[in-house]
Amino acid sequence: MPYVRTIPRVRWFFRHPRYVRYMTREVTCLFIGAYTLLMVWGLRELSQGPDAWRAFLECLASPASIVFHVLALMFALYHSVTWFNLTPKALPVQRGEDFIPDGVISGAHYAVWALLSLAILVLAGAF
Amino acid sequence: MSERQVELEVLRYNPETDQEPRFQRYSVTCREEWVVLDALNHVKENVDPTLSYRWSCHMAVCGSCGMMIDGEPKLACKTFLRDYPGVIRVEPLAHFPIERDLVTVIDDFMAKLARVKPYLIPKEPAPADGSEYRQTPAELKKFKQFTLCINCMLCYAACPEYGLIPQFIGPAAISLAHRYNQDSRDGGRAERQEEIAATEGVWECSFTGACSEVCPEHVDPAAALQQVKIKSTVDWYKKHLMPWAKE
Numbered sequence: 001m002p003y004v005r006t007i008p009r010v011r012w013f014f015r016h017p018r019y020v021r022y023m024t025r026e027v028t029c030l031f032i033g034a035y036t037l038l039m040v041w042g043l044r045e046l047s048q049g050p051d052a053w054r055a056f057l058e059c060l061a062s063p064a065s066i067v068f069h070v071l072a073l074m075f076a077l078y079h080s081v082t083w084f085n086l087t088p089k090a091l092p093v094q095r096g097e098d099f100i101p102d103g104v105i106s107g108a109h110y111a112v113w114a115l116l117s118l119a120i121l122v123l124a125g126a127f
Numbered sequence: 128m129s130e131r132q133v134e135l136e137v138l139r140y141n142p143e144t145d146q147e148p149r150f151q152r153y154s155v156t157c158r159e160e161w162v163v164l165d166a167l168n169h170v171k172e173n174v175d176p177t178l179s180y181r182w183s184c185h186m187a188v189c190g191s192c193g194m195m196i197d198g199e200p201k202l203a204c205k206t207f208l209r210d211y212p213g214v215i216r217v218e219p220l221a222h223f224p225i226e227r228d229l230v231t232v233i234d235d236f237m238a239k240l241a242r243v244k245p246y247l248i249p250k251e252p253a254p255a256d257g258s259e260y261r262q263t264p265a266e267l268k269k270f271k272q273f274t275l276c277i278n279c280m281l282c283y284a285a286c287p288e289y290g291l292i293p294q295f296i297g298p299a300a301i302s303l304a305h306r307y308n309q310d311s312r313d314g315g316r317a318e319r320q321e322e323i324a325a326t327e328g329v330w331e332c333s334f335t336g337a338c339s340e341v342c343p344e345h346v347d348p349a350a351a352l353q354q355v356k357i358k359s360t361v362d363w364y365k366k367h368l369m370p371w372a373k374e
Contacts, residue, residue, distance in 0.1 A: 002225055089339075
């Protein structure tokens, strides 16, 4: 009988560093999801009037909240950079005989990201 | 010509006598320019004729000698001993059942390969005057890299999804289907989509990218799978939002 090797169902990604890097990218979604919930909560507080909103802002200034924001920002950056770097694989563009260089495809994504971020900062009155 | 003593730790399994595999150590005097396959051949010819493994061309063309070398899927004919300072651990390709020693059971891959119809299904009948199908250099370049696959199955041994969900059609078979789908002479996409656009096709892929990292021929299976995902998604939207548009 052929021998079938078993794979650990939960801890399989510790088998190789590239699997750990992959899982890190996947785990970033938890922080991005949590941040989205935080924004929904903020909207709710805003709808409850000025006192509720002020309390929410005070909450955001707490050390735990600042630690969370720094972590969420780091994970969001890691998520975005790893995905943008993969975009040339999914979206190859052929012009004539040759394919457009990978850097142009991922670069276009970074450029749109920067433009949108700038637009949001302008809308938020940061300048 | 310099020589070096190399320690090989090879996974052995004899289905007639063993309950489970075990490692066996071989100490081999190797030449500096040898690859792992040379060391295995030396063991088989001079030390232990019972050692079983697959190989044929010794030049990274046939795709037979794929095995795990220090935990990484590699072609034994392309992996130089000089790149490994310590004991070299040699195991059969991961995710496949072990037939004997380093020989794996590859029936699953062969069946999946047949399912995706990796051959040209002509879009139009051959020209009546007996001339060839015409193709421009740009049309050739569109799929050329995916023709370089040698069916060595290293990508299956690297793919964690295939390890956890063996029903997954997997990187090489889907890349080959994509190769024919991208061919200007081919008209078989609808037949292949039934296999590769299904749950067990591209949608089991979570884009770990390990397949492309280990491919000895620098094919990019991860790219092929993401492109199939995008094209299949476009198909779905066209079918449901624009039912009047023809395929």
